[in-house]
Amino acid sequence: GFPPQLPIFRCKPDYNDQNPSNPGTNCKFIINECLAENLNDCDKKAECIDTIDGYECKCKAPYKDEMPESPGRVCRCVI
Numbered sequence: 001g002f003p004p005q006l007p008i009f010r011c012k013p014d015y016n017d018q019n020p021s022n023p024g025t026n027c028k029f030i031i032n033e034c035l036a037e038n039l040n041d042c043d044k045k046a047e048c049i050d051t052i053d054g055y056e057c058k059c060k061a062p063y064k065d066e067m068p069e070s071p072g073r074v075c076r077c078v079i
Contacts (some may be wrong), residue, residue: 016052028053046072 009024011017018026033039033055034048042048042057049056057072059065066074 042072043075045075048072 011024011027014030015027016030017023018028030052031039032050034042034050040048040055040057042055043059043063045063046057046059049058059072059075062077062079063075064078065071066076
């Protein structure tokens with residue numbers, strides 16, 4: 001006979017698989033923190049970029065980072 005077929009697990013849509021080597025065992029809901037101001041701490045003069053496990057902030061030109069260790073949180077105009 002054939003070996004028994006193991007079930008295949010997958011994360012549902014809108015969920016990210018946190019453990020691809022063992023699919024479907026650790027699914028995390030994907031949140032776009034950039035859609036709501038209360039979910040991110042980007043400066044108003046920064047662009048919020050959604051990532052799989054969070055978000056990034058990037059100052060828009062002509063603004064520059066005041067705190068390069070925390071990009072896009074404090075943006076100042078450079079003249």
